[in-house]
Amino acid sequence: MEHSEMSEIDPVLLRKVPFGLLLADRDGRVSWLNDAMAQMLDAPDLELLGRSLGELGDPAQRLLTGESRLVQIGNSRRWVSRETHRAADGSCLYVALDVTAQEQLAEENARLHQQVEDLKLTDDLTGLPNKRAISQALDLHVSRSRRYQNPLSVVLVHIDLSALSGIQPLSSDPVVLAVSRFLRDRLRWVDQIARWEDNLFLLVLPETTEADARGLLDKIAGEQESMLLPESYAEMRPKMAFGLACWKKGDDIRTLLRDALHDLRGDSGA
Numbered sequence: 001m002e003h004s005e006m007s008e009i010d011p012v013l014l015r016k017v018p019f020g021l022l023l024a025d026r027d028g029r030v031s032w033l034n035d036a037m038a039q040m041l042d043a044p045d046l047e048l049l050g051r052s053l054g055e056l057g058d059p060a061q062r063l064l065t066g067e068s069r070l071v072q073i074g075n076s077r078r079w080v081s082r083e084t085h086r087a088a089d090g091s092c093l094y095v096a097l098d099v100t101a102q103e104q105l106a107e108e109n110a111r112l113h114q115q116v117e118d119l120k121l122t123d124d125l126t127g128l129p130n131k132r133a134i135s136q137a138l139d140l141h142v143s144r145s146r147r148y149q150n151p152l153s154v155v156l157v158h159i160d161l162s163a164l165s166g167i168q169p170l171s172s173d174p175v176v177l178a179v180s181r182f183l184r185d186r187l188r189w190v191d192q193i194a195r196w197e198d199n200l201f202l203l204v205l206p207e208t209t210e211a212d213a214r215g216l217l218d219k220i221a222g223e224q225e226s227m228l229l230p231e232s233y234a235e236m237r238p239k240m241a242f243g244l245a246c247w248k249k250g251d252d253i254r255t256l257l258r259d260a261l262h263d264l265r266g267d268s269g270a
Contacts (some may be wrong), residue, residue, distance in 0.1 A: 019097040022064065026090030028053050040080075040096055079103040125173055125197040126180040131202075134194030138204050139255050145247045152247040153213035155203040156196065156260045157183060160239040172199070174230045175238050180262045182227045186220055202257075210246040217242045 010254045014021060020037030024030055030048050040047040041060050048056065053064065062071045063080060071080050083095040105136075121133035129137070138154065145152045159179050176199060183201060184193050192204040205213055224240060243264025245256045 015037055019095060022094040022096075024053055024092045024094070028092075030056075031091070037094075037096060040098065064097060068158055069099075070125060126177055126195050128180055128184070128201075129192065129194040131194065131196050134192060134196070134204065135253065137192055138202075138256075141204060141206055141257070142247065142251065144206075145251075146249075149249075150207055151209045153205040153208040153210065154245050154247075154256050154260050155205065155213065155217065156243040156257075156264045157201040157203060158241045158243070158264055159199040159201070160241065161199055175236070176234075178227055178229050179238060179240070182224075183220065186216070186223070210244070213244055213246065217244065 015034045017034060018036060020034065020040045022030060022033040022037045029050055029052050031050075033041075033045050033048060035045070038048065040063055041048060041056065051062070056064075058201075059072055062068070064082065065084070069079055069081065071078060081097045085095070086095040087093070092142075094208045097161055110121045110145045118132075121129060123130045141152050144150060157179075159176065161175060176195075180193070180195065183203070187193060187203065187205075190206055191208075196202040205216070208216075221240070221242075224237070227237065229237065230231065241264060243260040243262070245259035245263060247256060251259075
């Protein structure tokens with residue numbers, strides 16, 4: 001923007017706009033600035049006029065030309081959006097807008113979004129309970145077994161997706177979804193299944209002894225070939241490995257899952 005162009009605009013209007021404006025001449029000296037910029041630089045405008053930008057000190061340098069958008073303004077740290085416009089005569093117009101309120105709002109929205117995510121009880125892909133939900137349910141089942149000595153089995157099911165490695169643009173999501181449906185359809189109404197991690201499911205089997213649980217796993221393993229997969233994935237049938245743990249006196253969620261993971265690693269050879 002030419003200095004003459006700025007002269008055509010009402011100077012009172014320019015002084016009162018809510019963003020900072022500073023014009024430096026071709027020698028890098030402050031020839032004009034508005035009230036917002038003087039406030040950002042934490043100095044009266046009369047003290048700044050005629051001074052070179054280098055004489056304004058580090059705070060001003062960071063505000064006008066710094067790489068970081070987070071700068072110290074007075075006694076507070078503020079977010080600033082800046083632009084620089086150089087004219088043909090060598091003069092330069094610096095524009096600075098305090099966007100702290102917008103940044104704080106974005107941070108608050110991100111924090112609230114994370115809180116909502118943390119409170120969710122279902123997995124986005126499969127619609128199954130997630131780790132948070134199944135942990136709450138398992139805690140109730142363990143408490144019941146402690147009180148009444150009822151049998152309780154838990155199973156970790158690991159899905160081997162190595163057949164998909166290096167294949168683009170195929171995603172593992174359709175396979176994980178197919179496995180979740182396959183497992184769910186083979187459980188009783190009282191049983192529960194959850195997506196524990198990306199390719200790991202947890203089965204909670206109340207009133208189920210070790211013998212009955214192993215019978216179920218044998219049935220699931222024997223029916224793997226019947227799993228329905230999308231046509232493009234038909235030749236990449238996933239392999240499943242199982243880790244079984246049965247409640248015993250003194251067990252809690254932590255020890256049950258530890259035993260199931262140990263059995264899984266022995267089953268999968270990990």
